[in-house]
Amino acid sequence: MSQPALTITAPGQAAGRRRRLLEIAGAAAIAATYIFLVLTQPADIANGPASFSALVALGGFLLGAVLLIVAVLPVLPTSTVVLIPVALVLNVVLGQLMGGTGLPFYIDAIGTVLIAVLAGPAAGAATGALSSIVWSFFNPTVLPFAAGAALIGFLAGMAARGGLFRRFYFAPIAGFVTGILAGVVSAPIAAFVFGGTSGLGTGAIVSAFRAMGDTLLAAITKQALISDPMDKAIVFAIAALLAYALPRRTTFQFPFVRRYRVLAGKAPAAPDA
Amino acid sequence: MTLGHRDYDMRPPLHPFTALTAAACAAVVTTAAAYSPLSVAVALAAVFLAVRRGVAGRVLPAAAVILAPLCLSLLVLHGLFFPEGQTVLAQWGPARVTAEGLGFALELGTRNTACVLVFLLFSFTVSVPDLVSALAGRRIPPQFGFVLASTLTLVPAVAVRLDRIRQAQETRGMVVRRGLLSRLGALRLQMVPLVLALIDDAGSRAQALDARGFGSRGPRTSYREVADPPAQRRFRAAALLFAAAAVVWRIVASWPVGVPS
Structure with missing residues (x-):
């Protein structure tokens, strides 16, 4: 089975440098926004309530996500672009299926992590950010979390490149670390844009920290550190299970999987074509 | 050349970008203003438009599913636990109902409601083929x-x-x-x-x-052209300017003390 579409295209030198600059600018926008928000968080949110911080958070994080998409999307091979809608649908459908099992987790990134494992960190970041943008057509509250979703996809891709998906027990550990970082980055959005978390379970945890006198950002960050790492560890484990449940003929057709030996086991014998 | 797709439609069609700009600017201005009567007015306007466009039956349930847990959580969180609050209305052990906390919950609840309704109104009324061809015409x-x-x-x-x-x-x-x-x-x-x-x-x-040349670079042509009347272009420019002015006003008004501007 020949797959000419799956070869990595080599862009021109200048265009490549411009894209790299855009990627760096996107990541810098997200990081700078986070640092600015933490340093300047209003001591008294009741006065001039969080509006300034909300605008900064929305502007900075969305700018970063859009820059990442503009930098990454045009250079992705078609085989990866067609996977992005699949990933988004999987995020939603598998999240709903998991909800049906009665487990108390909000599992909404399986597709993003799976694409990151199969197609690499750039594709993962673009998938995460695009997922948030497209899903905001049905639920606008997802949109501000685009930067966090991009970070999850990027880190999952880096973990796959580093070989953490070759051993099954490393995948949840990588997910745990990803959850810590993504939770911390997303906390200012929950705090300043929405003023809290949706859902009574997480709301109760935030309330407990607030009752101890924490600022809103500190309380939501601590809540994220409790729920997100566990959630992402489960997501990474499910994505690893899916990646190994797929036939090797399917997974090994991705150049990223072959080049970095992402999955354990030998590549299937090359067909004569 | 305009293919006569829309010509049968008697209503002047709204360009997808006009609707998107209106929604985004309404959300930004509501956020910048941080004034709950304005948030309520925006939310009511969105509901009114949804009823007029005949999509209220889909927009309102979708909004309720999103907003009910969020607003309930805000009410419990800030209504009972607001360490910054001074005016204590009631107290049970660690839980204190403060006027500031209730005000903050009301403020954020109405703001979130307005933003969610405005964006849902956009996504339930926009024609996706129009939006895609409008996007293809730009440098996206x-x-x-x-x-x-x-x-x-x-x-x-x-x-x-x-x-x-x-x-x-x-x-x-x-x-x-x-x-x-x-x-x-x-x-x-x-x-x-x-x-x-x-x-x-x-x-x-x-x-x-x-x-079919999906991966190739260069400009694309589209069989579908979306009419973009000059009046709508002017409206978009004005709305963007207004939203930018609101953001600048908010940033100047509440630039945090201690940060060099």
Whole structure:
């Protein structure tokens, strides 16, 4: 089975440098926004309530996500672009299926992590950010979390490149670390844009920290550190299970999987074509 | 050349970007103003427009599903625990009901309601083919339009497919019992075929798209052209200027003390 579409295209030198600059600018926008928000968080949110911080958070994080998409999307091979809608649908459908099992987790990134494992960190970041943008057509509250979703996809891709998906027990550990970082980055959005978390379970945890006198950002960050790492560890484990449940003929057709030996086991014998 | 798609429509069509700009600017101005009567007014205006466009039956339930848990959580969180509050109205142990906390919950609740309603009104009234062709006309990567349109058509298709997979597995003897392990096993029986089929489909779709020049660079032509009257362009420019002014006003008004500007 020949797959000419799956070869990595080599862009021109200048265009490549411009894209790299855009990627760096996107990541810098997200990081700078986070640092600015933490340093300047209003001591008294009741006065001039969080509006300034909300605008900064929305502007900075969305700018970063859009820059990442503009930098990454045009250079992705078609085989990866067609996977992005699949990933988004999987995020939603598998999240709903998991909800049906009665487990108390909000599992909404399986597709993003799976694409990151199969197609690499750039594709993962673009998938995460695009997922948030497209899903905001049905639920606008997802949109501000685009930067966090991009970070999850990027880190999952880096973990796959580093070989953490070759051993099954490393995948949840990588997910745990990803959850810590993504939770911390997303906390200012929950705090300043929405003023809290949706859902009574997480709301109760935030309330407990607030009752101890924490600022809103500190309380939501601590809540994220409790729920997100566990959630992402489960997501990474499910994505690893899916990646190994797929036939090797399917997974090994991705150049990223072959080049970095992402999955354990030998590549299937090359067909004569 | 305009293909006479819209010519039969008597109403002046709203360009997708005009609707999007209006929604985004309304949300930004509401956020910048941080004034709950304005938030309520924006929310009511969105509901009124939804009723007039005949989409209220879909917008309001979708908004309720999103907003009910969020607003309830805000009320419990800030209504009972607001360490910054001074005016204590009631107290039970660690929980203190403060006027500031209730005001903050009201403020954020109305703001979130207004923003969610405005964006849902946009997404339930926009014509996706119009939006995609409008996006293709700008300097936006054509892949973005593909991802958007493809996802919106894939969602119902996947629901149908999942149903078929479940039926097939049930005829093979899949029974979902009460235990967690049984449920997870049933989940695996449904997830693996779904993911495999979707990824396999994507592979053949990639080949078909590449054969038609999807990956090639350069400008694209579209058979579908969306009319963009000058009046709507002027409206968009004015709305963007207004929103930018609101943001600048908010930033100047509440630049945090101690940070060099």
